[in-house]
Amino acid sequence: VNFCSDNVTGAAPEILDAIVRDNAGPRMPYGTDDVTARVEARIAEVFERDCAVFLVATGTAANALALAVVTLPWGAVVLAAGTPPPHGVHGVQPAALSLTQATEAGTVYTPAKLAALAAAARERGLKVHMDGARFANAVAALGVAPADLSWRAGVDVLSFGASKNGALAAEAVVFFDLVQAETFAFRRKRAGHLFAKMRLLAVQMEAYLTDDLWLRLAGHANAMAERLAAGLARLPNAALVHPRESNQVFIDLPEAVISGLETAGFAFYRWGAADATQIRLVCAFDTRPEDVDGLIAEATRLSAA
Numbered sequence: 001v002n003f004c005s006d007n008v009t010g011a012a013p014e015i016l017d018a019i020v021r022d023n024a025g026p027r028m029p030y031g032t033d034d035v036t037a038r039v040e041a042r043i044a045e046v047f048e049r050d051c052a053v054f055l056v057a058t059g060t061a062a063n064a065l066a067l068a069v070v071t072l073p074w075g076a077v078v079l080a081a082g083t084p085p086p087h088g089v090h091g092v093q094p095a096a097l098s099l100t101q102a103t104e105a106g107t108v109y110t111p112a113k114l115a116a117l118a119a120a121a122r123e124r125g126l127k128v129h130m131d132g133a134r135f136a137n138a139v140a141a142l143g144v145a146p147a148d149l150s151w152r153a154g155v156d157v158l159s160f161g162a163s164k165n166g167a168l169a170a171e172a173v174v175f176f177d178l179v180q181a182e183t184f185a186f187r188r189k190r191a192g193h194l195f196a197k198m199r200l201l202a203v204q205m206e207a208y209l210t211d212d213l214w215l216r217l218a219g220h221a222n223a224m225a226e227r228l229a230a231g232l233a234r235l236p237n238a239a240l241v242h243p244r245e246s247n248q249v250f251i252d253l254p255e256a257v258i259s260g261l262e263t264a265g266f267a268f269y270r271w272g273a274a275d276a277t278q279i280r281l282v283c284a285f286d287t288r289p290e291d292v293d294g295l296i297a298e299a300t301r302l303s304a305a
Ligand SMILES: Cc1ncc(COP(=O)(O)O)c(C=O)c1O
Pocket: 057, 058, 059, 060, 061, 063, 100, 104, 131, 133, 134, 163
């Protein structure tokens, strides 16, 4: 059973079915098709405002291209709350703040926290980018409107992920400032993410956003992580490293329990220093409760041994 990441998954059946259903017949290439147009309109609806939407196939492309737009060639991207000390012309110039939602620690920024960080960035003349590879997990966890976790809190551009939450390979770069989006189409083309068969990305995104599938899938992943965290945290000498707020669990466990779980066939990453007894367990849209319970039962048995 594999808890290494939410990208060890295939696609959600609803998304795969949508690809198969849409497969027959021609559609115009390079994003000039009807499905891409519908996805753009649907994303504007989800975020409750006009926005410029560009589909790409990886989170890295989404982030790199979005950040390229909001960062001048001599600009630096700030990754945490805090700005590098200025060195005048001799240093790179802080240009953008990039926040990851949900974070790489599995926690989430509330709308208020986001708004405070974005305001601090704006005061310093920085644009605000959000790496939303797990944006769905954050929205599902907080139960707030997508707008409240993005533009209403001061986010200028969002990498809106789907690949980690049920798509095969689809991410949307969403600009809330239409002027900033102007060069994006050219950058995407140069980066090789203007797919001739953009329909394949669009149909994934359309299914993802239909009937709130994205929030149901993320809600399931979050619930499985909560079940895992609750079951493991009560073991002797177990301690959550970060609060469990999305679909990732970071936990310290005795070495005997960790190696015992590995021997029993559970896959996950060890985290931190080589001698650390911290592991990361990630749940996904298709994590089965019985697999979560199986890991907890094995860890419980190992703890008592
Ligand atoms: C927060 C975050 N952003 C971006 C990425 C990169 O996504 P991709 O592997 O699709 O390029 C990852 C992948 O693990 C991620 O966890």
